Amino acid sequence: MQLHSEAGKGQFEIVLVYTDCGRAANNLIVTHEVIKGVSRKHGLLASFTPR
Template identity: 65%
Template sequence: MGFESEFYLLKSALREGKEEWFSFDTTPYCSASAFDAAFPVLHEVVAALQSLNIAVEQLHAEAGKGQFELALGYTLCSNAADNLIFTREVVRSVARKHGLLATFMPK
């Protein structure tokens, strides 16, 4: 079994003294330019997952603004479930380290 995890990277900005979250970028679906600004975050995510022996089969920009997808390698069902949880925690932690919010909630 393997999972695909889609997530949004959001950045914050103050608007009228209130924090609001906006899409990290505005590139179109599967655009290679989406990786330009997000490269430090995505590279660190993939490296962290590899250090946990979690295979990343594919990483690409998705249809939403600031949305990315990680496709994980196939493994036993119990390992796949663990890999999904570790992947989400890694993505959130690395994004937070870079001042971003990663959310797996659909828009």
């Protein structure tokens, strides 16, 4: 997994490893839930909507 900042303030891109479709879908959901949970724990809001 790679994480790097994007052009906008507070925007980041997360690159997950390439794998088969089933595992990729599972990795995407787990990553989404972990990011949402950790941000909520710290009083922040993680949004996955494109700008």
